[in-house]
Amino acid sequence: MQERQALLQQAIQLLSRREYSARELQRKLEPGQDAELVAEALAELQRQGLQSDERFAEVWVRHRVLQGHGPIKVQMELRQKGVAGEVISRVLADGEVDWFEQARAIYQRRFGLRPPADPREKARQIRFMQYRGFNTDQIRYAMETPE
DSSP: OHHHHHHHHHHHHHHHHSOOOHHHHHHHHOTTSOHHHHHHHHHHHHHTTSOOHHHHHHHHHHHHHHTTOOHHHHHHHHHHTTOOHHHHHHHHHHSOOOHHHHHHHHHHHHHOSSOOSSHHHHHHHHHHHHHHTOOHHHHHHHHHOOO
16 A cells, blocks of 8 residues: 555656656556556546647647647657557647648748759758658648748
8 A cells, every 4th residue: 555655646746847648658657566556546636637649649639740740740749759640640630739820930040942953952951841740742742832
């Protein structure tokens, strides 16, 4: 009983600093602990509303949008953090982000309004945008739409 309480306290302490996905929290709590006890503690935190993968995903999306990342990269990162696919889809769909305008803003901030001078430069710009997590349609929109 004391172990469970100590585990809950440790988890609450972690959550007081920032949001964590259930998988992240599990990895932080598990070393040296019984996996079943950790699972019970996580379930209790979720019942109390102290841990929510959906809330974590919303915060993560906002954070990554401010850093200039696209939906593909955000989705991949959330999957790596253990957030369920349906939660990711819902958060990305419910978010008030216009991914096309996000791509255009990032493109213009990085490359300005001038079109690429040659095919090699265009390819370099496309790779940059793909690395940032934008899809082909969003990249095309960003490159073809002046401000």
